Amino acid sequence: MECPRCSSDVPEVSHFCHHCGNDLQSGDAQRKKAYAARPDEPVASFKLVSTIMPQGAGRQPYTYRVALGIALLLTVVTAALGALPVAIMVAAFAIPIVYILYLYDVNLWEDEPIPVVAAAFVLTGVLAAVFTWLWSDKISLSTDLVGGNPGGPSGRDLLILMLLVPVVSELIRQIGPIYLASRPRYDDLMDGFTFGVVAGVGFACFETLVLHWGWISGGFAGPGSSAGTWISVVLLQGFVKPLIYGSATGLAVAEFSGLGEKYDGFTPRWVFGLIQAMVVNALFQGGVYLLGFVGGHGSTVGAILGVAWGLVLLGALIILVRTVLHKGLLEAALESAARGGSNHASGELAFCSRCEMPLLPHSDFCSACGNSVRSVPKSERGVAAQGSAPAAGFDGTTGETQA
Numbered sequence: 001m002e003c004p005r006c007s008s009d010v011p012e013v014s015h016f017c018h019h020c021g022n023d024l025q026s027g028d029a030q031r032k033k034a035y036a037a038r039p040d041e042p043v044a045s046f047k048l049v050s051t052i053m054p055q056g057a058g059r060q061p062y063t064y065r066v067a068l069g070i071a072l073l074l075t076v077v078t079a080a081l082g083a084l085p086v087a088i089m090v091a092a093f094a095i096p097i098v099y100i101l102y103l104y105d106v107n108l109w110e111d112e113p114i115p116v117v118a119a120a121f122v123l124t125g126v127l128a129a130v131f132t133w134l135w136s137d138k139i140s141l142s143t144d145l146v147g148g149n150p151g152g153p154s155g156r157d158l159l160i161l162m163l164l165v166p167v168v169s170e171l172i173r174q175i176g177p178i179y180l181a182s183r184p185r186y187d188d189l190m191d192g193f194t195f196g197v198v199a200g201v202g203f204a205c206f207e208t209l210v211l212h213w214g215w216i217s218g219g220f221a222g223p224g225s226s227a228g229t230w231i232s233v234v235l236l237q238g239f240v241k242p243l244i245y246g247s248a249t250g251l252a253v254a255e256f257s258g259l260g261e262k263y264d265g266f267t268p269r270w271v272f273g274l275i276q277a278m279v280v281n282a283l284f285q286g287g288v289y290l291l292g293f294v295g296g297h298g299s300t301v302g303a304i305l306g307v308a309w310g311l312v313l314l315g316a317l318i319i320l321v322r323t324v325l326h327k328g329l330l331e332a333a334l335e336s337a338a339r340g341g342s343n344h345a346s347g348e349l350a351f352c353s354r355c356e357m358p359l360l361p362h363s364d365f366c367s368a369c370g371n372s373v374r375s376v377p378k379s380e381r382g383v384a385a386q387g388s389a390p391a392a393g394f395d396g397t398t399g400e401t402q403a
Helices: 059-079 084-106 114-140 156-183 190-211 226-255 268-293 300-338
Strands: none
Touching: 059 084, 059 300, 084 114, 084 190, 084 226, 114 156, 114 190, 156 190, 156 226, 156 268, 190 226, 190 300, 226 268, 226 300, 268 300
């Protein structure tokens, strides 16, 4: 049987083309109901884990969900009890810690943990702390943690929050991921996206610490006092903000990495992704600032509205991320099919890590479940049966990782 999309020869029993990922049975040419990184989910979905952690979504999604759920619960409880230093610290570091564990789990750093974490997280965090300190303290921005100043919104403050902060912070978040994505062993689309998310959550972590240092050093506030406001703030700053920063930056760096082999570099697509990230950051910062004045200075209503606004932006970003990654994986596989297929599953008996069905040689997708081989952790791509064949992604002679 011939695939109508890439003209590859595929077995009659195949559900998906192993080269381009085309659904051969449903007639859904764009695979809207089968997300490339997790084909049992539709593309238009708000599934968080399979969006920001696509390389681990098919194997241990519940591990990450439980970890994030525990951190969220601990943050809410400590904030409700008035233990603000604990609540803010947990909220600030929860997602970065979970994401660094995710990097370890999928072995994205390929035996170079220190350079990867240093470039993607530590460097971004240090620059974030310095920049946040400059614009929040040295510029004397007249905004409180909640609700701004009692006199109402300031045009000067709004300009800083919607222009200076989004532009400079996004440029800072691009430095480490672009450095990593320009290296041959990390130039894959999924690598670029993941490094961008790491930089985003790292920036959010240190920004939160600097902005909320007064609360961190303030001690236990006592139960019941403005608990709703505190819970809203820690949820916004510790969970919603890092996911917005990470998703927006990840999309831009993914465009830098590009679809096929080797990174594309500073193309118009990367420029568009960068501007898109800056716009999202500006909408987030400006919206939270303005909504903070609803109900008066320090109002719980304003804080809750800020969380709601952040969730709206995050939901839109999740759909956008899934759409971009899905199309990127399909388009890259189509290009690969024109060259005869990839080296992701070059072993004689390679298996899909999701459904455990055999992979055809040089597959970009599993012909049974439709899962993208590029969305699988590198250490598991093309795992050979009983060690009889070299693992996918490795040269059988030299053992070197292939791009």
